[in-house]
Amino acid sequence: MWADLARVLRLWGPRRRSLVAALFVAMGSALSGVALMALAGQGVAAGITAGGVFGLAAIVWVRPMVLLRPAFRWWERMASHAAAFRALADTRVWFFGRLAQRMPGGIGLRGSGDLLGRIIGDVDALDRLYLGGILPACAGFAVLVAIAALLAGEPWLMLLVVLPLLLALSLPLLLAPAAARAAHVAAERRGLLRAAAVDPLAGLEDTLAANAEGRVLARLQSADASLMQGQRALARRSAVAGATGGLLTQLAILAALGWGLTHGSAAAGMVVLSLFLAVAAAEALGLMPRAGAALAAAGAGARRLFEAADTAPPVAEPAAPAPLPKGNELVLQGVTFGWRADALVLEGLDLTLREGERVAILGPSGAGKSSLAALLQKLVAPSAGTIRLGGADIGGLAAAQLRTRIICLSQQARLFDDTIAANLRIAAPDAPDAALWRALVKAGIADHIRSLPEGLATLCGEGGARFSGGEARRIALARALLPPSAILILDEPTAGLDAEAEQAFLATLATACEGRSLLLITHRLTGTEPLDRVLRLAGGRLLQATA
Amino acid sequence: MRQARGQAGRVALPIVLGLGVALCQIALAFLIARLLVTLLGFQGGGWNELALAGGLMLLSAGLGLAQEMAQQSAGETARARIRAELFARLLELGPADPRGVGEKASLLVDRVEALDGFFARWIPAMALAVLAPAMVAIAVWQADWVSALVLVCMGLLVPVAMALTGIGAALEARKQLDVLGRLSGRFVDRLRGLSTLVQFNRTEDEARALGVAAEEFRWRTLRVLRVAFLSSATLELLSAFTLGYLAWRHGALMTTRDAADPTMALFCILMIPGFFAPLRAFSAAYHEAMSARGAAAEIAPLLEAPPAEGLLLEEVPHRVALVFNEAELHYPGMPRPALSRLTFALAPGETLMLVGPSGAGKSSVLRLLMGFERPTAGRIAINGQDVTRLKPAELRRLSSYVGQRAHLFGGTLYENIALARPGATKAEVIRAAESARVMSFAARLPKGLDTLVGEGGFGLSGGQAQRVALARAFLRDAPLVLLDEPTASLDPGTEAEVMAAIAKLCMGRTAVIATHSAALMGLPGRVIELGETKLASAHVG
Secondary structure (H helix, E strand, O other): OOHHHHHHHHHHHHHHHHHHOOOOOOOHHHHHHHHHHHHHHHHHHHHHHOHHHHHHHHHHHHHHHHHHHHHHHHHHHOOOOOOOHHHHHHOOOOOOOOHEEEEEEEOOOOOOOOHHHHHHHHHHHHHHEEEEEEEHHHHHHHHHHHHHHHHHOOOOOOOOHHHHHHHHHHEEEEHHHHHHHHHHHHHHHHHHHHHHHHHHHHHHHHHOOOOOHHHHHHHHHHHHHHHHHHHHHHHHHHHHHHHHHHHHHHHHHHHHHHHHHHHHHHHHHHEEHHHHHHHHHHHHHHHHHHHHHHHHHHHHHHHHHHHHOOOOOOOOOOOOOOOOOOOOOEEEEEEEEEEEEOOOOOEEEEEOOOOOOOEEEEOOOOOHHHHHHHOOOOOOOOEEEEEEEEEEEHHHHHOOHHHEEEEEEEEOOOOOOOOHHHHHOOOOOOOOOOHHHHHHHHOOOOHHHHHHOOOHEOOOOOHOOOOOOOHHHHHEEEEEEOOOOOOEEOOOOOOOOHHHHHHHHHHHHHHHOOOOOOEEEEEEOOOOOOOEEEEEEEOOEEEEEOO | HHHHHHHHHHHHHHHHHHHHHHHHHHHHHHHHHHHHHOOOOOOOOOOOHHHHHHHHHHHHHHHHHHHHHHHHHHHHHHHHHHHHHHHHHHHHHHHOOOOOHHHHHHHHHHHHOOOHHHHHHHHHHHHHHHHHHHHHHHHHHHHHHHHHHHHHHHHHHHHHHHOOHHHHHHHHHHHHHHHHHHHHHHHHHHHOOHHHHHHHOOHHHHHHHHHHHHHHHHHHHHHHHHHHHHHHHHHHHHHHHHHHHHHHHHHHHHHHHHOOOOOOHHHHHHHHHHHHHHHHHHHHHHHHHHHHHHHHHHHHHHOOOOOOEEEEOOOOOOOEEEEEEEEEEOOOOOOOEEEEEEEEEEEEOEEEEEEEEOOOHHHHHHHOOOOOOOOOOEEEEEEOHHHHHHHHHHHHOEEEOOOOOOOOOEEEEEHHHHHHOOOOOOHHHHHHHOOOHHHHHHOOOOOHHHHHEOOOOOOOOOHHHHHHHHHHHHHHOOEEEEEEEEOOOOOHHHHHHHHHHHHHHHOOEEOOOOOEEEEHHHOOEEEEOOOOOOOEEEEOO
């Protein structure tokens, strides 16, 4: 855990200055709280013992502190949040770049669908490392040092007050590893609950067909109960830590009073001072033991983040990439591939896609059609067999260059929360508006966009939510048509469209592709597609389709 | 937040315990004041008081601990109930609900978890923010009514100050904080579309743009936070002002009016942190309540919708006669009905094959018979009874259904088959597995029928999964068999094998089979072609 957190701190290195500056502000803020309480205590004590220049001065000084304290507190929070946001933004950018290298096919291309959700949550949890761990610890430490300095005149009193507070400050370090284990158990059980919810919902028709509603509900409830048991253990830890923190600060108060009782009224001034100091410290230090939980959460988050960021890239880039070949004929020979070693999806697949040819590949979901698209994009590598473009093995080509030649409109193709123009220019950053319109015309969506009041500047919404499924697919198609690639792969381009939209979409393909090779991957044909050949993928191989 | 009702008992316990903690703090402040006074040379307490204070500290810590655990348990009970209700509701809605699996799972898991703050912390914090300061004020009143008045005024100023710094603005700020503050909007959007960016070689540009956007978001967020933090700074200011004023007042009182017992003066000052602590907790719980409210807004419409109604089935009949009379299925917002005006009658034991292009309504017929959808017009009758009078779950008891894409649940092959009839004996399950030709591949698996399949288990091919689903249908032994493109995911070799199994399954049962080609099925029975020229009825075999 500590190693992962240290790595996070190293990532934050460039923001060292603002992070450290905010720490100093936090210390000043905590000290102003101590000063306010100490001055108020002194003033009262002086009043009670009737006079003393120090007492009157204390009362006078309380007034500016009344204003200084909230101002300091506000400044602390602004400075610390500003610094933390900067550091977190850096982490996001770093992480984004790493994932782009290591998971080019997208997060959760294969495997658990909640990986993305977890990653987002984990990055957000990292701010607790700074705001919930380092920052309060530094403030608490400053308070402790100030108390020790103020009470230095009476070493025994100082020790009696400072020792319990020091223990409260260091408790998170002692509690964090155990809290991390408890947090791990709770996180694992949350995963089990998710599985208990997802499995019956993913197979909803089969669940209902078996009249299994009661049984899956019982399973969900038992997973829920076990998650709550784990959360209760975690909550108990946090509550005990909180209670211990409170007790320790109160112990400092008791110790000061006890010391006073043994020393008589001569020492009253020091006791009052230390008492008020301890009360002030309670605010800064009383919550520290709970920081252990924050540290544990940040540590667990960091571990998962680095695990994802450190996965090996699926396809190694060639050390000396060969130049792109002239020809565009695509030849697959004996290609074998499986997402897992024990379950092959493609077994000895052969396919030739001649230049300008339009071929459809049919097959039910799970037959390996999307694997084929991923292979051609170099998102994964075949375990056996070769893929050649214009005679050159694509393993020896740079992936970025290959992707300028072969463009795939995948099922995951996403419209970003930006304007239509910006979404299109992802494919060709320098394209003029005229080129955007040409692509939109080919995709059969230009008229619709012209009718929008803001035209190309219309915002698409997250995931293209502003548009219907068919419109969004057409904009994505226009984006894929924008660059002059030689080969176009359309992977289930009509998934999620109703039958009418599907037919209209496929009918535009002839104008859309004009001259490019087309590989249309779909689970069924409507008969309106302009195709040269239809192949059927079954048993990991391609067969001539019968219908 | 209707779910909060009926939780009164659960929520009362943490509030009572919290008040106990406040009482302890009051007594403790009094004892400490007495001890201090003793040190200053007045008549007061001694070691006994110190011991008593120590005891009170332990008691207060214990009560605090109990309060937290009680809050946890209140949150647990509420979440468990809502989660179970929500899941039952989602199952009831069935495939008609347009939400994706991911969205449903996030509702069930994450959104329900987000409600925790509301039940566990917000409700108690809200009550304690009124009750505990009131208790403190009453105690202080006994000592010095002016101090009490100052406390009460300051306490009342807290909501006023919050309103002045703009509780509305703060509210808006919190919302914005959720969206922008996490800086994640754009980040998440781009992360979701990572493969698209990789496709167009734009990841580096996008990372740079993310950095720029993050900087902009940072400014906007900080502008919002400036106001949000101001309201908490006001709380700080009020508490500091109270402390300063009371210290000044009691300090001055003591110097002018000598020899009065100063215990009460010290008590008043020592009570200040205790007075403001519940108000601080309230403002901390506020954010959680806001995010819980967002979650509740998504969940509430689902829970509040009326549950499905209908009759229960006394017993499953042995033979089923089926009549469609002008039955139509029209999804709202669609230009054309998914199934338009279909009429046919099927005698017990007869097999019907529905053919036609995709989108002609073949699956719709099956979905209607499974109760996933209700006909928008016309009538469907089973053995003369209108199916819409039955509860959908009861209607499903009549049929064995094999969909286009068989789902394998996490578990063993055996469990996956036994799912169809929980009471089945081992021999019956094995017989069903043999009939559906599951045994022919199960025998080669590492642990036979006990091999783990589904999520995280052994990967089966689409055709193998289809045969498991058929085994379920054999085991279920229902009078009505509904098959949706049962051989679509099979290679020609397995197709023939599975067809033989299907023929066996349909024997003696009423069957409706959706298929792209009746000839391929090679089954005897009636054929209805759906599509433009609807109702071309013919016989094959």
